[in-house]
Amino acid sequence: MSAPGVVTRPPKILYVEDDVASRVLMSRLLLNSGYEVVEAEDGLSGLQVARRERPDLVLIDINMPDLDGYEVATRLRSLPGLEHVPIVAVTANVMAGDRERAITAGCDGYISKPIDVDELPRQIRAYLNGRRDVVSAKQRQQYLEEHTAKLVKRLEENVIDLKEANRALSKLDKMKTDFVTLAAHELRTPITLVYGYARLLMHNDAVTGHPQAMQPVKDLAHRIFDAANRLNEVVNDILNISLIDADEMELDIRPVNLLNVVEFVLEELNPLKKGRQLTVETTGLDNLPHIPGDEGRLRQVFWNLISNAMKFTPDGGLIRVEASAVEGEVEVIVSDTGIGIDRQEQADIFKRFYVIEDTAYHSSSKTAYMGGGMGLGLTIAQGIVKAHKGRIWVESEGRDSGSGSRFHVMLPLEA
Ligand code: ADP
Numbered sequence: 001m002s003a004p005g006v007v008t009r010p011p012k013i014l015y016v017e018d019d020v021a022s023r024v025l026m027s028r029l030l031l032n033s034g035y036e037v038v039e040a041e042d043g044l045s046g047l048q049v050a051r052r053e054r055p056d057l058v059l060i061d062i063n064m065p066d067l068d069g070y071e072v073a074t075r076l077r078s079l080p081g082l083e084h085v086p087i088v089a090v091t092a093n094v095m096a097g098d099r100e101r102a103i104t105a106g107c108d109g110y111i112s113k114p115i116d117v118d119e120l121p122r123q124i125r126a127y128l129n130g131r132r133d134v135v136s137a138k139q140r141q142q143y144l145e146e147h148t149a150k151l152v153k154r155l156e157e158n159v160i161d162l163k164e165a166n167r168a169l170s171k172l173d174k175m176k177t178d179f180v181t182l183a184a185h186e187l188r189t190p191i192t193l194v195y196g197y198a199r200l201l202m203h204n205d206a207v208t209g210h211p212q213a214m215q216p217v218k219d220l221a222h223r224i225f226d227a228a229n230r231l232n233e234v235v236n237d238i239l240n241i242s243l244i245d246a247d248e249m250e251l252d253i254r255p256v257n258l259l260n261v262v263e264f265v266l267e268e269l270n271p272l273k274k275g276r277q278l279t280v281e282t283t284g285l286d287n288l289p290h291i292p293g294d295e296g297r298l299r300q301v302f303w304n305l306i307s308n309a310m311k312f313t314p315d316g317g318l319i320r321v322e323a324s325a326v327e328g329e330v331e332v333i334v335s336d337t338g339i340g341i342d343r344q345e346q347a348d349i350f351k352r353f354y355v356i357e358d359t360a361y362h363s364s365s366k367t368a369y370m371g372g373g374m375g376l377g378l379t380i381a382q383g384i385v386k387a388h389k390g391r392i393w394v395e396s397e398g399r400d401s402g403s404g405s406r407f408h409v410m411l412p413l414e415a
Helices: 022-033 043-055 068-077 097-107 120-128 137-202 205-207 216-246 257-270 270-273 295-311 375-388
Strands: 012-016 038-039 058-063 087-091 111-113 254-256 278-284 291-293 318-328 331-335 393-398 405-412
Touching: 012 022, 022 038, 022 058, 022 120, 038 043, 043 058, 043 068, 058 120, 068 087, 068 097, 087 097, 087 120, 097 111, 097 137, 111 120, 111 291, 120 278, 137 216, 137 375, 205 216, 216 375, 254 257, 254 295, 257 270, 257 278, 257 295, 257 318, 257 331, 270 295, 291 405, 295 318, 295 331, 295 375, 295 405, 375 393
Parallel strands: 012 038, 012 058, 058 087, 087 111, 278 318
Antiparallel strands: 254 291, 318 331, 331 405, 393 405
């Protein structure tokens, strides 16, 4: 009996069983006997629940798909803190050797199904109080060999299945990439036509000859032209990704002055900067040595970094582009006073199609604060930097930390 005022908690029993009816019955019986019960519907979740709940006793069904009861018992025994918890097999297996198999695998006892309702509370109490069934050393040796051989066979089968699944996944991935690339290629021709006709319309004599009357037509043609332009950028991004994936990005390497690159990009982004009252500061670019690089591709890198810095910084914020030459490399840091990026996202944002924000709330504007994109900009920037044998990474204290993000680009001084 417990001392007055001391509340003793009932022993906690974990029951791992894939059959719902058996689970419900056993849980009722155990609850009626005053135990706390936690359940798991298969071996893998049984291991998880055991780690989390630290039960005082585990009951396991033997015949389960995926990990069977023998395997779960062996694994449970090796989990820190669960080495000594009583494990009892509950099973309808009544073949010769089943009891010995269970004990050799790590169980302390064996309760056969169908459960003897009157006997169960006594059996459970006995195992909780320290009952441990044993097998002879000779039997243990024999069943241990059988258990080990079975485990290795299962491991081999699983490795074969996994390899097969990986092969199938790679094939599917390639089919998807091929399809996306093909679709992007096919879209190029109609986009060029829309682009060309919109331009023709804008400059058509009938339109330019009657500027006032035809203004609405000119405006519409302008919108078609802008939309085709945007579509073209999307298609180009997809084609760039397929070049990077196939390691086929060809670079036109010449001496590049990064000052020109950044100035070109800032000029292009000037309307965005002004519209959002952002300040851009540059330092160190005019003292840099030339680097061997592809100027057009490097513009893409800094366009993506600087436009992201603008997109993810609230109106009135500050963007810095700082450059310096360090030990055989040039370092350019694009930093902002924006929303920042959590540490666990910092590697993922360089992956294809990865965007942190919920895409359901994206505005597709390239310029608006938090405007959404396809999640390809940084993948392309990384692909181009790597093709130059450089490195790119981000540092940030985290989302909403107030200190923004710093993107580092390192490019070698020698080809
Ligand atoms: P997109 O081309 O759609 O802009 P990116 O690959 O350039 O995609 O960026 C992926 C994601 O990384 C963005 O959706 C955003 O969540 C995050 N990100 C990129 N740059 C910044 C930044 N300067 N500040 C905060 N988040 C950023």
